[in-house]
Amino acid sequence: MSIYADHAATTAMSGAAIEAMTRCMKEEYGNPSSLYRMGQRAKETLERAREEIAGVIGAEPGEIYFTSGGSEADNQAIRSAALTGRKKGKNHILSTAFEHHAVLHTLEALKAEGFEVTLLDVHSDGIVRPEEAEAAIRPETCLVTVMTANNEIGTIQPIREIGEICRKKGVVFHTDAVQAVGHLDVNVQRDRIDMLSASAHKFHGPKGVGFLYVRKGIPLLPLIHGGAQEKGKRAGTENLPGIVGMAAALKEATAGREAEAARLTALRDRLIRGLAEIPHSALNGDAKRRLPGNVSFCFEGIEGESLLLLLDEKGISASSGSACTSGSLDPSHVLLAIGRVHDVAHGSLRLTLGRENTPEDVEAIISATKDVVGYLRSFSPVWRDLQSGKTPFIL
Amino acid sequence: MALYSEKVMDHFLHPRNVGVIEDADAVGEVGNAKCGDIMKMYLKIEDDTIRDVKFETFGCGSAIASSSMATEMIKGKPVSEAMKLTNKAVTEALDGLPAHKIHCSVLAEEAIQSALEDYRRRQGQSGEKQ
Structure with missing residues (x-):
């Protein structure tokens, strides 16, 4: 008997994703930054994947940035919003006590750099109260980051309510949606989400690839400096097979x-x-x-x-x-x-x-x-x- | 590489000397539930020799394996020899433990020491009565 019951840790690769990746690795090894036709074909494949992924979460393709996974997306979103806030004299961040370590440890690092962090109570039912979030937002709050669904106990947070509060108060709202994308109805427009992190291997895609959604108009600072990939916000030659696999897996997960x-x-x-x-x-x-x-x-x-x-x-x-x-x-x-x-x-x-x-x-x-x-x-x-x-x- | 050695898995999956001795001559308990490990050792001692030993453990795989191995190592041995059991000997007998699990073997050593202290205490008390 073999029963895999740890899908929150990772998931088996979907056949569609393996097929798409294999085709990409065999036929499209060109660098999307190259000018010749082979490179430009790879670029087209990259942009098609971006469009597909954006469509699933109600975003524009230009709002999707490919990363190495959920942890990188969380790090970049939080650090970027914090440093942007600091330029305006805002140094307070609001989050919850049961975020993933990719969020909590990033917040710890920012605390050491002088930021103040408030962690909301998640109560015995594992759900944040929007009114408590609203009350905890201060004039100097530059970021609210609340996960869409918890990775250990699975509780789904009132993201739409928190998103509305943040939009009303003019505070950037980030959500770690690593456990939710591909499993729940995630829509960044409807839920007033400014930044969202996702990871492919949680929805039957490959490991080592994910994406960060950043709403148009929200500043984004790079975490990795180098080439001009991802509009200069994320240097490094794109993991095209991974990205193609992620798009195929997300398409399949969304359909069913x-x-x-x-x-x-x-x-x-x-x-x-x-x-x-x-x-x-x-x-x-x-x-x-x-x-x-x-x-x-x-x-x-x-x-x-x-x-x-x-x-x-x-x-x-x-x-x-x-x-x-x-x-x-x-x-x-x-x-x-x-x-x-x-x-x-x-x-x-x-x-x-x-x-x-x-x-x-x-x-x-x-x-x-x-x-x-x-x-x-x-x-x-x-x-x-x-x-x-x-x-x-x-x- | 597996998390644990074959020896650890063998003692975890088939722990030796599990249970309780109702009329034990000595009982020792160490650890606490807050930290996630508790070991309780029961000894039956005759002529300064450990005739029987049983254990109960609340803890991870290596805590259960360490308890089991430690009981095997002292069963039938003179008290003086059991006193000398170290966590290092338990770890070696298990073909090693992961670094963050060494405290499980320490707990096994301490559980046995605690039971032997109880034995000496009881002996002292019965000696006073005489």
Whole structure:
């Protein structure tokens, strides 16, 4: 048995993307900056990909900048908005406590450079309150950055409301939409988004490529200096095969998006119901306002890494926010941000369903997780103390 | 490269000496749930020799494997020898641990030391009674 349930980490390449990339690598190895016909053909291919991607999110082609992925797009958007703001004497940035590290660590770096950062509470349901965002915006706020959907607990943020508030107040609004593009209906015009980051490998495209949308009129500073590619905003010969693969994957994901979202939502809800049968467990984040494939649970009395390794033995690939899987002593900042205490956050499991998963997969995951949680609890001193009443249950 | 050695995976997937000794002569518990690791060791000691040992662990794969290996290394050994068990010996017996997992072997050493201290404490108390 082999069940891949970690689609928030990465996804299998779509056949259409592989085909488009292979054709591009074989036939279009010209440099889009070259003047001869071969180069210009590559340039046309590049611009066609840009048009396709722009069309999907309601942008103009000239508003799309290709990057090496989501992290680069986040870094460039945030740093650019911050430095542009500073020129106008604005040095305050508003974000949330459970952003991806590509955002949070960029904000940390900017704090060291003198910026002030406010992180909004994401509440126990994992959702930012627009009115709290509005109240936290100050005259010196130069940027609001709130993710579209969280990568660990999948909760979907009220982006449109926050976008409207920012537009009204004249503050640049960036959203890390890495988990959302290709899976949710993302529209930069409707949602008043000024900057948006996306990554191809989260929607069955290749790794190492993504894009940054920047609304016309919003200044953009380069992160990588060099040649005049991407209107001088992102130097370096374009990763044309990657870009072509990204466009093909996004086109495919968009065409089947609504049907796939409905299918995954049904699988997700069945998985949540099944795992909730495990005593002293809890779903992380709002049950409905979450990505179609995202299920995140905490199980009291066990530790997440051993849970993952035992699921792997049963052929199931999943993820956890435990300290041992994060490579630090603290469990996931996302779980702590929604108020999970350390003891419980260590016992977390993230299952993210996608294109290849079937109802049978979901039943197998439920059964395997029940077995493994029961087994680990059978020799957990924490579970013994909880059961004997020596320490009170939290969940 | 795999995350863990074959030895670690073997002890994680098939842990030795798992469980509880109800009438244990000594019990030691170290770590805390906040940090994500707790080990509890139960010892049955006769004639200053560890006749039986069981463990319970809340923790990651290497914590479970370290507990299992440590119990195997002291079972049947004189108390004086068990006292000398080091985390380094446990790590070596497991064919190594990733750098950020060494603390799991430290915890195993400390769990055994803690149980042996409990044994000495109980011995001292019974000695006083006599």
